[in-house]
Amino acid sequence: MKIFRVNMTDLTAQIEDVPAEWQGLGGRALTSAVVAKEVEPTCHPLGKKNKLVFAPGLLTGSQAPNSGRLSVGAKSPLTGGIKESNAGGTASQKLARMGVKALIIEGQPEGDNFYGIHIDKDGIKIEKEADLVGKGNYEVIQRLVEKYSNQIGVITIGQAGESKLTAANISVKDPDGNIRSAGRGGLGAVMGSKRVKYITIDDNGAAPVQIVDSDKFKDAAKVFAKGLLEHPVTGQGLPTYGTNVLVNILNEAGGLPTQNFKTGRFEGANKISGETMHDVIESRKGKTSHGCHAGCVIKCSQIYNDKDGNYLTSGFEYETIWGFGADCCIDDLDIIAQADRICDDIGIDSIETAVTVGVAMEGGVIPFGDGPGLLKLLGEIKEGTYLGRILGNGAGFTGKALGVTRVPVVKNQGIPAYDPRAVKGVGLTYATSPMGADHTAGYSVATNILKVGGDVNPLGKEGNVELSRNLQIATAAVDSTGLCLFVAFCILDNAEAFQAIIDMLNAEYGISLTADDVTELGKFVLRTEREFNKAAGFTDKDDRLPEFFSDECPPHNTTWDFTDEEIDEVFNF
């Protein structure tokens, strides 16, 4: 495989050998290693010194189930620290089959032009793009499909990324031309700052990914697929209800942040729950289960149609529904689905945006519960009005603009869908992850609430430091394989399935990793990221939750009560 490098300052590209130190890396391990090596930690994240890195995971492009994730890395304009965000869709597998170990985009052109980058069997082309500038992601993908074919992979930014809003995300085409997103940390703004509107990948004529021991690989893949299908979360809960199965669960647990994190339970929860959504989708002839890339056996996505039975959105996740729903006190699933679609289209993180709107509601911009007002606010972001620019720069920024002090962010990134006072393990992840507040960085909810991989009391302290630490390490490793993080539900309970991942890696590359090696990989990734952040100016003071979490959260009336010393133990490994 090769490093594909695009220099946007002089609009040149080259294909390089992979340095030895990067050869055993993929996905997040690779994007973080590249950023750590090549990006000055104190540089302006939207300036010429930042770099945007795309990397398929170690197993991506193979027949390993659920291995199609694409990692995207850079210095984040939202957090000011290192960032990896990953997404499904079809681009990653195509990049892997084209032999792209990583695509590194660096520099910045003079002037106002945007560009498209095309990768195909002839190499890399950089072309000026005018027609699609200012267009949303749905139209960009549709027009590129029309121009090339439905078989191409597309990576694109919407209006938010063009405007360098720091909540802007990067979108990836799914098999149906719909949208998956590398959502968090404002990576779309970095792509916009490099004046890249989209990247197309045409893998026509590419050979399959090389597997050293093909038989061993197939056997392991079978064991792994069986494990996923047999686990109650990955085999039943997620395929049936999507991630939105969590609304009722978190509401019951008193950890569903409501009204900008004022309480942990939402009156209207049932109206926006996964169970309700399932029935709505069925009644409107949508799809309750849908995979975002070839080889997905979990199929947690869905096709959510509007009242007239027309496609409205997909990849409609719990965190988005929680955010525009409970956190903004909106109990209308159709409004939330429209908000999700708009976020996908303008290319902005639906989690950050939902948290932001909650803060804006607290600041009096619109009242809590105002669904039509929400859609209007998203229109402001699309149009790039001044209010839109405030909102599009995220919850921390909006809190400052409005003088609001209850602002749920860590490292300036919005806190997602699980109140840290009621789900303390994930609170430790929010506080300490080098990514800023991110549930996926160490999903302690699994063990705190779903009782997967053990049972740690979500309201107490005991065991949560170890839980967050171990899950952050495991996640960093999983994020490097290209596997969807949801495989973790299975492998936390099923040692055989976990071993199958190691067997697939060993079979593909002809190596002999052990479980300890995988743990070491996770630790290497986290250490690399922490070092970058430290060099960028982060200290232990950045590993803290906002002041207001020392206020009680109903219904349990618990507070965030970890001491600084306890929090700092999470990264003691």
Next chain:
Amino acid sequence: MKIFRVNMTDLTAQIEDVPAEWQGLGGRALTSAVVAKEVEPTCHPLGKKNKLVFAPGLLTGSQAPNSGRLSVGAKSPLTGGIKESNAGGTASQKLARMGVKALIIEGQPEGDNFYGIHIDKDGIKIEKEADLVGKGNYEVIQRLVEKYSNQIGVITIGQAGESKLTAANISVKDPDGNIRSAGRGGLGAVMGSKRVKYITIDDNGAAPVQIVDSDKFKDAAKVFAKGLLEHPVTGQGLPTYGTNVLVNILNEAGGLPTQNFKTGRFEGANKISGETMHDVIESRKGKTSHGCHAGCVIKCSQIYNDKDGNYLTSGFEYETIWGFGADCCIDDLDIIAQADRICDDIGIDSIETAVTVGVAMEGGVIPFGDGPGLLKLLGEIKEGTYLGRILGNGAGFTGKALGVTRVPVVKNQGIPAYDPRAVKGVGLTYATSPMGADHTAGYSVATNILKVGGDVNPLGKEGNVELSRNLQIATAAVDSTGLCLFVAFCILDNAEAFQAIIDMLNAEYGISLTADDVTELGKFVLRTEREFNKAAGFTDKDDRLPEFFSDECPPHNTTWDFTDEEIDEVFNF
């Protein structure tokens, strides 16, 4: 003297003895010591845990010339670090005569009411205020004078402070009912967050400040006054042209930041210079020289009238004129004077706001040179529109909102009127001062450009680290005495005048300070402030100038070329 403490949570007040550790402190030394001791460094600056501290200087209230400065301290909502900002006006001398060593305002009331605090011979009263909410500082002062008398001291916030905009300042009434400002660091937002609209001080019936050795004091005061009157800067330059004498000097030196710090020379400099301004003021029957408090012998202020001969503004400083002028490419002194007046009235730092407008112009909000556009933008701040909220939160915030990367800030505070590439000593002050970018924190311009206190090449490196270090230490001491910083021009060249300050301190308090003790006081202040910032999460990475200063600055085409190690030497004492 006593500590006056107001608790805005329960609307109570008390008068306390001064703890031993604070007895030898005043001004900045005292505000920083109180903030360091009583404010949690990681707290939300606009939340209930921050405190706002007012302290007259050690010599304030006495007959010492130019000793009427009022220090204001808090955790800054603009920088996130400790902040002291000081102002002239009449409040400080009145507080000192009332025996107020420091006034500490803490807590935060529930609800939307604003309050006025009244200090008089009967103690402290806290009263609900409705009529003056939403009013500008000029009207607030006028109405309070009508209600009480012209003899009261007034400390107030305008609409910007009420809105908790982080560039909001705190205004202080001058002898004529006009406005002086504790400008930098957003202290007006802290006052707004405590719901205090104004503070009145009625010192009717107060005894003069006690002087232990009155004869010795008078002798020293005479020597000091003579020194000030004889020095060319404090005796001639400042009284004749005001601080705006600097426009032509800095333009000539190639260090007048122009067009958002693109170059160091402004074509229209002569139209906005101190010399031009002097003639305009005379022709309109204003005053070219005016003191902001009783006992000022420098009288650098002025009364600037409009074309019809009506009062327009006063305290019309070089940095404001540079900012709205050269940095925004506006060469119309009347427009700039109107901008200054509006800033005073709505209570927003004219330096931060000017730097902000330069960034907004770069971001395309209005074109460079658009004077009427500038006034319209200030109107947006006053009205609290979303654009106004962006601008009112300063240059760093506005840069983020607009995706602009050339943003001249350090610790998120706008860089004032001297390009660090052409005046390197002050660049080191910008980088390292615990206050964020602030020329007054260690005014190396004096020695780099004006050749006061020696001659250090402004374009080279040699001697600048020591210069910035020594001036920061000296400034921290001067800021603790209540003396106007402009006395430094004199005492840098005149050892007798410096000794006179020490003599006045010793005579007033019956102590025996030496010059070394004064230096130690300065070091104590800086160490206290640095420690606070460190505990708030600051590192050496925060002591850096923005990336774009490595680009060349015409006409000298010099760059900011200090290494990190060299910069870090400034605080090696």
